[in-house]
Amino acid sequence: VSAVRDDVLAKIRGDGLRAYVVWTKILDDDDLAAARKAAASIHDPRVVQLWDGDAELARTLGESLRIPVREPGDRGFGLAWDVYLLYPALATWREPAPRPAFWMQQLQQLETSAIPLLDGDVLRGEIVAALPR
Amino acid sequence: VVNVRPLALAAALLAACASSGASAPRVAAAPAAAATSDPIPLETGFPALRARFDADAARARLLVLASPT
Numbered sequence: 152v153s154a155v156r157d158d159v160l161a162k163i164r165g166d167g168l169r170a171y172v173v174w175t176k177i178l179d180d181d182d183l184a185a186a187r188k189a190a191a192s193i194h195d196p197r198v199v200q201l202w203d204g205d206a207e208l209a210r211t212l213g214e215s216l217r218i219p220v221r222e223p224g225d226r227g228f229g230l231a232w233d234v235y236l237l238y239p240a241l242a243t244w245r246e247p248a249p250r251p252a253f254w255m256q257q258l259q260q261l262e263t264s265a266i267p268l269l270d271g272d273v274l275r276g277e278i279v280a281a282l283p284r
Numbered sequence: 285v286v287n288v289r290p291l292a293l294a295a296a297l298l299a300a301c302a303s304s305g306a307s308a309p310r311v312a313a314a315p316a317a318a319a320t321s322d323p324i325p326l327e328t329g330f331p332a333l334r335a336r337f338d339a340d341a342a343r344a345r346l347l348v349l350a351s352p353t
Contacts, residue, residue: 152348152350155346155348159346166343167343167344168343168344168345168346169336169340169343169344169345169346170345170346170347170348171333171336171337171345171346171347171348172348172350173333173347173348173349173350174350174351174352175349175350175351176351177351178351178353180353181351181352181353182352185352185353186352188352189350189352189353190352199336201333203349207330208330208333208349209349212349231349232349232350232351233349233350233351234348234349235346235347235348236346236347236348237344237345237346238337238344238345238346238347239344240341240342240343240344241341241342242341242345243337243338243341244334244337244338249337251347274346278344278346281344282343282344283342283343283344
């Protein structure tokens with residue numbers, strides 16, 4: 152998330168971008184207090200921050216993005232976290248969750264040849280190209 | 285009409301929720317935290333994100349999911 156703050160938000164001016172940062176319960180120590188603490192590190196009026204306390208959004212997006220499970224033998228799809236999803240202007244929500252036009256990730260179980268590893272500079276370039284004219 | 289600050293109202297709602305034992309909102313939205321010690325205000329429900337997403341359709345949007353720890 153620091154890459155988004157430092158490489159994207161700090162370097163893209165204007166109101167053509169909105170960001171939603173969803174703090175989701177993935178690890179044992181993830182709770183609302185931890186989410187509040189993490190949220191306090193981002194100060195940008197274009198950012199809306201959320202707490203996904205039962206990982207509902209992470210689960211829904213995991214299915215939508217077809218994220219592989221972490222453990223061999225597990226069924227279904229993995230949770231979407233450490234993912235950075237870009238939607239262009241005019242895209243609307245599609246149930247159960249919209250697929251992004253471009254995305255990056257930092258998940259062990261995803262091949263970087265399929266979905267690129269997060270790179271703040273690359274992400275910023277994609278966002279700039281998607282900004283409304 | 286009582287003029288209640290949104291941050292204070294949200295904090296009061298959270299406190300009431302916690303003291304009553306009610307379950308926490310599944311997905312709660314908050315504007316970017318101001319540089320104050322106020323707790324982050326919360327809105328209830330996954331639908332809030334969907335509504336924000338569509339309301340912001342004139343803009344490019346970046347959705348990030350992360351562990352807070």
